[in-house]
Amino acid sequence: MRISFGYVAMSVVLKDCSPSRTITVQNLSKIDSEKARFARLSSIARENLKNTQRLFFHNQAHDIKVFRITSKLIPLATHPVTENWDWFVEVKDELKTMGDYARNNGFRLSAHPDHFTLLNSPREEVTEASIRDLEYHLRILDGMGLDSSAKLVIHVGGSYNNKEASLERFIQNYKLLSSELKQRLVLENDDKIYTARDVLGLCQQLKIPMVLDIHHHWCNNHNDNIGEYLEDIFATWDGEARPPKIHLSSPKDEKHFRSHADDVEASFLLNFLALAKQLDRDFDVMIEAKNKDLALFNLMDELKKVPYISFIDEARIEV
DNA sequence: ACCTGTCAAGTCTGG
DNA sequence: CCAGACTTGACAGGT
Numbered sequence: 001m002r003i004s005f006g007y008v009a010m011s012v013v014l015k016d017c018s019p020s021r022t023i024t025v026q027n028l029s030k031i032d033s034e035k036a037r038f039a040r041l042s043s044i045a046r047e048n049l050k051n052t053q054r055l056f057f058h059n060q061a062h063d064i065k066v067f068r069i070t071s072k073l074i075p076l077a078t079h080p081v082t083e084n085w086d087w088f089v090e091v092k093d094e095l096k097t098m099g100d101y102a103r104n105n106g107f108r109l110s111a112h113p114d115h116f117t118l119l120n121s122p123r124e125e126v127t128e129a130s131i132r133d134l135e136y137h138l139r140i141l142d143g144m145g146l147d148s149s150a151k152l153v154i155h156v157g158g159s160y161n162n163k164e165a166s167l168e169r170f171i172q173n174y175k176l177l178s179s180e181l182k183q184r185l186v187l188e189n190d191d192k193i194y195t196a197r198d199v200l201g202l203c204q205q206l207k208i209p210m211v212l213d214i215h216h217h218w219c220n221n222h223n224d225n226i227g228e229y230l231e232d233i234f235a236t237w238d239g240e241a242r243p244p245k246i247h248l249s250s251p252k253d254e255k256h257f258r259s260h261a262d263d264v265e266a267s268f269l270l271n272f273l274a275l276a277k278q279l280d281r282d283f284d285v286m287i288e289a290k291n292k293d294l295a296l297f298n299l300m301d302e303l304k305k306v307p308y309i310s311f312i313d314e315a316r317i318e319v
Numbered sequence: 320a321c322c323t324g325t326c327a328a329g330t331c332t333g334g
Numbered sequence: 335c336c337a338g339a340c341t342t343g344a345c346a347g348g349t
Contacts, residue, residue: 010343024326024345072343079327115341116328129328158330192331259341 002282003273004243005300005315006066006108011055011293019052020072025081034084041082042090044075049094056098060105063313064296066245066284069111071137078129078136092143099144108242108284109146111137112153120157120170127173134181141184148183149241153211156187156194156202163193167202174206186211188247191219191258200229203236210236213247214272215288219258227275234281244281246272249288262290266302273319 011017021044031037052073059067074091076082102109117130134152141150160166177185187203188211189196196210196217203210212233217226237244248269252259264287276283289295296315303309303317310318 018344020343022326022344026326027346070343076327081327114328115330118329121329123329126329133328160330 001276001280001319002312003317003319004066004108004282004284005287005296005317006059006064006068006284007287007289007293007296008068008112009070009292011058012291013293013297014054014058017051017054019048019055020070021048022072022075025076025079028076028081038085041075041085041087045073045087045091046094048073048075049091049098053094053098053101056101056105056107058293059107060101062293062297062315064293064315065106066108066286066315067110068286069109069140071111071113073140074136078132088139088143095140095143096145099146102144102146108149109141109144110151110153110245110286111141113137115155117154118157119154119173120160120166122160122169131177131181134177134185138181138184142180147241148180150184151186151209151245152181152184153186153188155190156199159193163198167194167198170202171206182208188213189216189220191216193220195220195222195224196226196233197222197224197229200233200236204232208236209240209244211245211247211286213249214268215247215249215251215260218251230275231279234279234283243283245284245286247286247288248272260288260290263295263298264289266299266306269299269303270306277319 010019023040023044028037028040031040052069074087077087113133117133118126119130121127137152156167156170158166186209187199189199196212199210210233234244248264250261250263250265250268251257252261287296287299291298300315304311308319312318
């Protein structure tokens with residue numbers, strides 16, 4: 001089985017390369033003319049795109065094919081203050097160029113709208129804002145010319161004192177999404193409410209892929225054993241153009257168990273490999289660590305010491 | 320150059 | 335019913 005590694009959004013190795021610069025609403029409002037405000041926003045957006053392209057070059061140089069694009073690429077994109085700003089026109093050429101590069105190099109890109117994006121809130125305005133946020137991410141992926149194999153990963157959402165009703169509300173709201181969004185949406189188990197088994201059931205019902213987050217599963221598992229249904233989780237990716245994906249991070253410490261540590265423990269991955277080995281199926285691993293790409297490199301160094309692992313290249317292994 | 324409080328967004332808990 | 339925690343990179347204002 002072959003495993004490809006990737007990381008999230010930004011590099012700690014490349015200097016002055018933030019893909020998520022922004023501006024506060026208050027500071028933006030200090031600029032008098034609307035034209036000048038939009039120019040400021042556009043300039044930040046283009047800088048973010050330029051740095052994302054630099055990240056792509058960096059990734060390609062290190063054989064890193066799996067990467068999550070930041071959600072903050074376009075500053076204040078879905079905030080009401082930018083309602084009349086047509087950001088897409090400002091960046092569409094750059095997006096296309098980046099997308100071509102990504103495709104030509106076999107990148108497997110995704111995005112992860114953050115925890116304000118909730119499809120199961122009982123509050124209609126929250127759901128509406130969330131759909132707007134998903135549409136924003138969609139425009140970026142579409143603008144890059146990426147097909148529906150470029151996924152949008154979200155969580156199920158809150159429990160609102162009734163998990164069953166909230167799961168049902170997710171299903172109802174999911175049905176409201178455009179087919180473009182439906183094709184891209186994948187769900188991840190979270191660390192507090194919806195367990196891997198909960199999310200698997202939902203994904204099977206909706207026929208969408210599931211991302212397994214191993215760290216979240218340790219935090220929130222109702223004592224069930226992932227080995228019993230890992231095959232079913234991977235099977236949610238059958239028919240997809242890409243292999244299944246898992247998220248991997250280590251707890252910061254005992255006290256802050258749910259927080260992400262700087263690096264990931266190789267032993268956690270090795271334990272998972274032992275489970276996955278029997279399925280003998282390729283998959284992607286998204287490293288979620290404070291040290292970002294450096295954490296990935298550090299993990300690779302650890303894996304080089306493991307006799308049964310061979311390296312295909314810098315960020316891909318065969319077991 | 321460095322430090323600290325604050326930032327668009329939601330939910331949950333505890334008082 | 336409201337304040338604070340959660341979590342996170344970056345801003346912005348200060349030294």
